[in-house]
Amino acid sequence: MNFNSLEQIIACPCCKKPLLKNNEEYLCSDDSCDSSYPVYHGIPILINPHNDLFEQKDFEQKEDIFFKTYKNPVIGFLKRIQPDITFNNISEKNYLNISELIKKNSNNRILILGGSVDGVGIKHLKNILKDEDLLIETDVSYGPNTTIICDAHEIPFADNSFDLIIAQAVLEHVLDPFKCVNEMNRVLKNGGLIYAETPFMQQVHGGKYDFLRFTDIGHRRMFRNFREIQRGVIAGAASSLTWSLKYFLTSFANSKKVDRILSYTGTFLFFWVKYFDIILNKTKGSIDAASGLYFLGRKEDGYLLSDKELLNSYSGFRYSSEK
Ligand SMILES: [Zn+2]
Numbered sequence: 001m002n003f004n005s006l007e008q009i010i011a012c013p014c015c016k017k018p019l020l021k022n023n024e025e026y027l028c029s030d031d032s033c034d035s036s037y038p039v040y041h042g043i044p045i046l047i048n049p050h051n052d053l054f055e056q057k058d059f060e061q062k063e064d065i066f067f068k069t070y071k072n073p074v075i076g077f078l079k080r081i082q083p084d085i086t087f088n089n090i091s092e093k094n095y096l097n098i099s100e101l102i103k104k105n106s107n108n109r110i111l112i113l114g115g116s117v118d119g120v121g122i123k124h125l126k127n128i129l130k131d132e133d134l135l136i137e138t139d140v141s142y143g144p145n146t147t148i149i150c151d152a153h154e155i156p157f158a159d160n161s162f163d164l165i166i167a168q169a170v171l172e173h174v175l176d177p178f179k180c181v182n183e184m185n186r187v188l189k190n191g192g193l194i195y196a197e198t199p200f201m202q203q204v205h206g207g208k209y210d211f212l213r214f215t216d217i218g219h220r221r222m223f224r225n226f227r228e229i230q231r232g233v234i235a236g237a238a239s240s241l242t243w244s245l246k247y248f249l250t251s252f253a254n255s256k257k258v259d260r261i262l263s264y265t266g267t268f269l270f271f272w273v274k275y276f277d278i279i280l281n282k283t284k285g286s287i288d289a290a291s292g293l294y295f296l297g298r299k300e301d302g303y304l305l306s307d308k309e310l311l312n313s314y315s316g317f318r319y320s321s322e323k
Pocket of ligand 1: 012014016017029033035
């Protein structure tokens with residue numbers, strides 16, 4: 001058995017006790033819990049049988065729940081050629097930075113939540129991984145990368161399992177991000193790294209699976225149990241404005257068909273506005289108007305950022321009592 005294998009850390013999402021593999025399913029080792037988890041298409045479905053939102057049987061068919069694939073060839077073509085409306089030149093730098101921090105360690109265990117498809121810049125991290133490293137990409141959706149189906153509110157791994165946990169554009173799509181961050185904290189080793197990218201001034205993009213936005217301070221507080229290595233803007237006010245212009249157009253829609261037309265029109269009309277972020281991704285003023293924000297931190301047992309320290313860490317210019 002590989003020294004660094006999934007079986008060593010996999011745990012019941014209900015009770016966190018070890019799971020036992022039995023033919024094509026996993027069984028909880030705790031008799032009083034007695035939960036079982038199927039394996040569909042070679043992928044363990046580690047969803048709590050009592051989960052309110054997702055059921056294990058939702059994953060019998062290998063189809064995307066979250067990222068809908070479009071069968072209409074015209075829409076497929078437009079989707080392929082449409083430009084991105086976010087100018088993100090920060091994620092790549094951040095992943096290069098994270099790669100530097102972890103590449104000297106051996107037997108890294110890395111957990112990516114919402115990792116069914118590659119996020120921007122993640123390739124830099126994947127490039128430095130060695131054979132003995134363990135990379136687990138989880139999601140509530142099948143995708144090219146999905147290793148395990150699980151819900152970020154109930155992460156199916158033992159305490160202190162990982163050296164790095166990533167939630168890139170995930171926390172806006174969960175019902176209770178604070179609970180998810182607690183779970184990330186639980187399964188992260190002391191000294192391990194946590195990295196999150198979360199939207200701030202960005203319109204609804206996940207349909208019904210889109211719940212929350214955070215200011216820089218609000219985002220930092222969610223990670224108050226972690227010592228900050230770096231935090232800042234992922235995409236600035238120009239990306240926010242591009243999104244706003246596009247969604248201003250789509251707001252005129254009263255039907256799905258008109259929405260589609262206005263959405264593509266908006267993308268092709270306004271995508272160029274994002275390039276102002278070549279400048280605005282570096283300005284201090286951007287923190288209060290950014291499209292997305294990131295936090296990179298380290299787990300340090302006993303560390304807690306006080307709320308006074310939190311407010312002192314505000315770096316924008318919008319003071320409530322101007323002197
Ligand atoms: Zn259990």
